[in-house]
Amino acid sequence: MENTEIKIKYAYATDVGCVRELNEDSLFCSNNLWLVADGMGGHACGEIASQIAAETIAREFMGSGDLVRAIELAHSNILAASNDKVNQQGMGTTVVALTCKQNEYFVAWVGDSRAYLWDHCRSRLTQLTEDHSLIVRLVKSGLISVEEAQKHPQRHMITQCLGSVEIEQIKIDVNQDVWQANQQILLCSDGLSDELSDQEIARILKTHTDKLDKINALIEAAKSAGGRDNISVVLIDSPIVKKPSLFEKIKMLLKIQ
Template sequence: MSEISARSRVETTSGGDVVLDWASVTHQGRRREVNQDAVLAHYPLFVVADGMGGHIGGEIASASAVDRLREVAESGQVSPRTIEKALGRAVKDIAAHPETTDDGTGTTVTGVFLDTSGEVPHWVTLNIGDSRVYVVREGAIVQITTDHSVVQELIAAGRLSPEEAENHPYGNVITRALGPSNGVTPDYVRLDVLDGDRFVICSDGLTKELTDYGIQHFLSENADPSDAVRAMLDAALENGGRDNITVIVLDVEFASSPDED
């Protein structure tokens, strides 16, 4: 069974001390011979990359994206500008392996980071592809990112219902990915930092097997992030595990605020 990585951190911000607890896991699933997913959970940046391509192209693409983003996370200078520079370097890394990569090679890059550069801290989500960021806030689960996929475009055009999309033959076809010739800019969404938020960052190997309500169920049943990722992984495998599965759960809690001093 894949090993779960868990960490915690107390971050002092202008809004008070924020306690962050997170856990991550990645698994090749039941039907894939290799795991082309890669995961980064290094404060302040939490990212899932889902590689695609024959041979080891997908592994190279996802690993290149995560390795370059890890450098940014370790520097502590995480912003859209530094993320896009890192992704540009990842494109060059992918292109440097012509013997194992081609035009079909690429990776999703999806995640969230805590931006403390301004007067008020914010979360910022980033997305290329069809991995997802969810937040559970005030008892409701919300998908923050929008899939870059053929199916999502059909839904947005009113030509397909979400129910029909679940088994659509083009369900795996994405419209945006980071690849050897694709310098792609992520979509960004800014969110307030609120006490009690729970983030889920995951590859589509999870959402192929669990509905949004299923994800929320396992979160509500498991207060500890490690228990939550384990429960979701186990359920996804039990439901078929048709693809690689990667999950991060990130919990947010205020330890104190200036008003309490």
């Protein structure tokens, strides 16, 4: 689906993938909040956890404007829901969320759902988030190489998520910067990033111009690579619109003629 009515334009899609029977990802997209939550816990529990996260964060953020506080509250609500029903114990979810204020963007996350910055003019893809995972810890400590990490048997093990009871308090990481023209931010669950390298993602973003075409191509590529998990993608345009130069206007006129 695509939104074209507001100042900041975006598109999004989610797919169950090729292996899973249930889509446990949840999305939320609005005028000033976009998020991807990737649930876990087996059966319908992951779906419940990601829905609680999306609904709580949206409601709290719309009321307070505090994204970090909204994520903290989602963590508390998932823990409470886990204690209410035996079959929901142990459920949890990752989350990555984006909000904007004028020409600034603010990304917050827990787990291994990711945000990327795509700069079309430079054909450059930059990961804005750092996975909360065992592999990242091993690489940063020098115990394994980046190449070894890509094939490590525990590469999917995350160190924290919303709803986690193993840690006293979750750590919400944030990244903020200023938008530039011709940029997009990509939010995704690990169903995309586990199947496609950064180089493959960048190639697809460069190949297509329409946001929905980009998203559909990313999802299809992830499915072709195995589609072993649910795949969710949100793509948000920079609110900074660069006016065409006189030379660019002449080129466009000549093309029309």
